[in-house]
């Protein structure tokens with residue numbers, strides 16, 4: 001035997017650790033998803049968020065038995081709370097029971113012996129309910145909670161251009177299916193937006209239907225396709241394609257053997273498709289039989305979802321690099337011999353952190369199993385020890401920074417390496433890129449490649465150096481034309497109005513998130529100099545700013561080079577003062593109105609009665625807060641009013657009525673706001 005059995009106790013200890021870590025990661029990813037979809041506020045850079053999902057995926061791959069039932073890996077980053085206008089689905093959009101092997105599929109078919117089945121590709125996108133009334137598009141809603149979906153009709157009109165707005169069918173017709181981003185669309189979008197690529201088609205699809213400005217998204221090429229699974233009028237099935245709507249590929253099967261063969265055929269063609277699928281759906285073909293099968297708790301009995309196992313391919317681990325991040329983290333990144341896995345060619349993979357490299361005993365030259373699953377970056381699940389010939393080299397984390405040579409510190413359970421040298425050139429370049437990024441100064445015309453080049457040349461050393469760049473200077477570079485040079489300088493000039501919140505984000509203060517920047521503005525700091533003068537004790541008094549973050553901010557602004565840099569930015573006329581949109585709401589001036597001092601929940605879509613213009617949710621929140629009311633996210637016994645705009649789902653008002661909370665409609669709300677003197 002090649003493998004001697006391991007002592008049981010060690011295995012148990014490892015499993016327990018993995019279980020704890022999986023629980024920890026699951027909770028954290030869920031929290032971040034809720035934050036992101038609740039407030040649009042992401043407290044972590046995308047790459048760090050991906051790293052968390054990645055680590056979870058790695059642990060789950062090693063311990064599939066520990067995967068949580070509602071794993072954030074298997075959901076499309078769905079928010080647990082709906083934030084926009086909602087609608088109650090005519091029939092709930094339920095998830096399906098899962099099968100991972102042929103046995104389970106056969107058991108399902110046996111339960112319905114004599115029935116005809118339908119097998120379709122299980123598209124990996126976003127489930128939608130599309131409703132037509134009298135031949136015209138009435139609304140498009142997401143799956144949402146299953147019972148209540150979020151209305152995305154206006155967004156769908158832009159980003160789903162192939163979805164007909166009229167069909168030749170009378171009555172109320174509901175079409176259900178999946179919105180996906182084609183791989184070819186995804187690739188074209190990423191080629192055109194190298195600075196802001198979409199991680200993968202699946203998260204691209206979900207993100208596209210959440211865009212605040214769907215017109216801009218559509219113009220930028222973020223377009224989706226809709227494939228229907230079925231359509232019905234009052235429960236009677238309709239032919240989807242006869243309605244002029246694309247249907248998901250499906251095949252009718254007379255028995256279990258045919259079903260199993262159909263699933264295998266789907267798996268075979270999986271990688272050749274222009275869209276991602278993650279399995280197959282088997283359901284009773286006859287709608288009446290499907291309905292008659294009924295439901296068990298949350299799942300219809302008449303259908304089952306076959307999930308493909310994550311695809312795993314073997315390749316060679318060629319080299320390990322240790323790039324330096326903007327705040328000094330030095331993570332391992334591996335190059336592998338190109339391998340086609342999960343529909344894409346993979347050359348770079350993550351190894352997570354030094355602890356996992358050590359625990360998995362990965363070596364350079366090893367044959368490794370590369371896994372790409374859902375929306376996580378590919379990772380090396382394990383190495384194949386049997387393939388070793390002795391020439392493999394151990395992966396040794398660097399003791400010194402690959403960029404500046406200073407000694408690295410080891411931190412955290414992942415034994416991550418950190419460069420603490422504030423003058424480290426690699427960190428400086430990453431920080432310049434971050435300053436120019438969308439979340440901070442948003443210098444649209446300045447790409448990372450040019451930042452790197454200018455930094456290597458010593459022209460760009462500090463953030464304030466951006467503002468001294470001239471067209472003439474840029475024209476001195478090969479491959480830099482007049483138009484691009486002008487575009488760069490103009491976009492730098494325009495970015496000067498960034499304001500305090502974005503400046504705080506752009507400074508990349510260790511431990512401070514985008515949310516911290518927002519909270520500092522809301523806490524009443526007007527100028528960056530005010531934040532610089534604040535002590536850690538003062539900062540920790542701010543809501544949601546903990547002692548570690550407070551100390552980190554104070555220490556950051558105590559650095560002489562930071563003080564000098566702020567002064568240089570000021571000299572160039574860069575705005576480091578709070579913008580109106582980031583200011584706290586002034587409630588002191590509110591006149592008396594029924595809103596004053598009350599707790600309210602806002603739901604639905606709002607329209608200004610004087611102009612007929614749509615009023616965004618944040619604007620309604622702001623007006624209501626200016627009228628000295630407090631807003632809450634869900635109705636509870638302590639809610640005074642439910643402020644209901646248009647398109648409000650019945651569940652929300654029903655819950656309010658049940659709790660004795662008064663439902664206030666728009667006309668009354670606008671009267672109250674006028675009374676309060678804020679609208």
Ligand SMILES: [Zn+2]
Nearest residue numbers: 401404419424
């Ligand atoms: Zn360094």
